[in-house]
Amino acid sequence: MAGWLELVICCGAFRGFVILAGMITELHDFVRFRLALGRDSHRGILNQCERHEGDSDSDSDSDDVAATVTKEFESYMEDQSTWPDVLDSDRFLRAFGDLNATGIVALADFSCCLSCGTSEIGEVVPDGRERRGYVFAHRQDMENAVAGAGCDLAFGSFGDGESAAGIGEAVVAALRGHGFDPGWSGDPAERVHVPLTWRRIRATSPVSSAAPKAAFRSYGLRTESSSSTPRTPSGAPSVAATSPWPRPRG
16 A cells, blocks of 8 residues: 555554554654654664665655654654653553553553454463453554653453452552543543553664663563562562563454
């Protein structure tokens, strides 16, 4: 398909560089989204753009793509110098870290849509571990959050141990504990809305090829250790090795 627009026909086929119709239609917008999302290095974003460029009928060459990515990266770095030390996304990920520590699988940017995310969330539960429930924001939710429209969260329970409403209450309480004022009616059929603008602080220059773990501010969310008990950013003991970011597939 020509240009930078791909219409997603099958959500289950979502991988890597996929642009949702009506949301991201140009290279500049795609790069800005990936920068704010906070999961890719400069090289990672460039590689995604170049792969798509090779599959499209666009007249842009690799030098144009590289120049655009670098320019957007540098502009982002300049903008972030005016931001506060603690961003909405920092508090959001800390809340998700706390939820993971209490047995609720909490993931940001998980799957492409609500339907796929709900059907796939059980697959990420670590082997041999019991989980009360889950909460996640999918890719379309993250696009809204980057645009400043807030983030809607899907949640539910695993099995009969706890009600979906109970999981929703725990999610709302964790978010409030980190300074948010989430909107939720109490109906488990409705999602929790979190007013926020999503953006991440970058710690590397545009020429760095560092992986996301090194390229962005890290809170040490969950690495198992035999010598010490993993803890959440707020200091609570962790009962899981689950990060608020889903593991890469493949």
